[in-house]
Amino acid sequence: MAIREILEVPDPRLKTVSEPVTEFDDELKTLVEDMFETMYAAPGIGLAAIQVGVPKRLLVIDLQPEDTDAEPEECDHGGHHHHHYPTKKEPRVFVNPEILDPADELASYQEGCLSVPDIFADVDRPATCRVRYQDLDGNVHEEEMEGLMATCIQHEMDHLEGILFIDHLSRLKRNMALKKLKKLREAA
Template sequence: MALLPILIAPDPVLETVSTPVDTVTDEVRQQLDDMLETMYAAPGIGLAAIQVGIPKRMLVIDVARDGEDKQPLYIINPEITWVSDDDQLYEEGCLSLPEHYAEVERPAEVKVSYLDRNGEKQELHAEGLLAVCLQHEMDHLEGILFVDHISALKRNMILRKLLKQKRLATAS
């Protein structure tokens, strides 16, 4: 396994709409394993392939709390098949927008169909943090960041700070 570099906004690659995975191969499984290792090392609870420069419809998630056994999910070609009428506000962060957080309103529950690591079709009913994480990571597959769900003023402030940090890092 290998740690992959995580793209930081505002990187135009993060605006890419990812393409479906045709066949779950050993290469795809290796990419998922590398993504999971990268996510754990960051540390984070979700990572979409596009965040490491792979424009495929894949993500990894593990919302287990500290001290709990790891419960990784490998999700390929996910599709939301149902959303609840109830919404919830949740403070979100993102590995591609380090140290920036904002409240985002999303459906409180979702059902998602997807292929697992072995290419088997699965369905998942999620609520709470898992529902938020799924929707957040699936947004990445469409080139959407969580800051796209907040006011333009807050979004622009966050993106300007990240751009300034990038310029300072490359100048050093």
């Protein structure tokens, strides 16, 4: 297991169109393990292989939902005392994913991306979609996605086409986001 370097804009490799995965071997499993480790360390909820420099059609996602069956953890924020549930891991792997029938209805979520650090913007995407994908053994699955999962998988699948979430913004908003990122980097 290893944490890999996450490519950040304006790295030209992020514009690569990724190639289908054809070998379901140990190398693929190692890549997936590394991707999860990298994503959790970042921390993030989704990562495409190209974000660690590997142009393969492969995504890992873990929305890390709150575990409402677990005991809530207490935490103190400057005198404010409250409980929150720990998150649970629900790692998902999608190899060669395809969207079959995106909904006409759109949903807007504030998105961020590990390759565009500290920048968040609202993006409209189909609210639901059916996804066909393979698992690590090459078996084909189909699943109906909704809510945050639908948004997240579409965001990650964009990476496979060399598209970043800021590419969905108007030119003005995209330029503002990139300027902000430049300022944040200069300040760091």
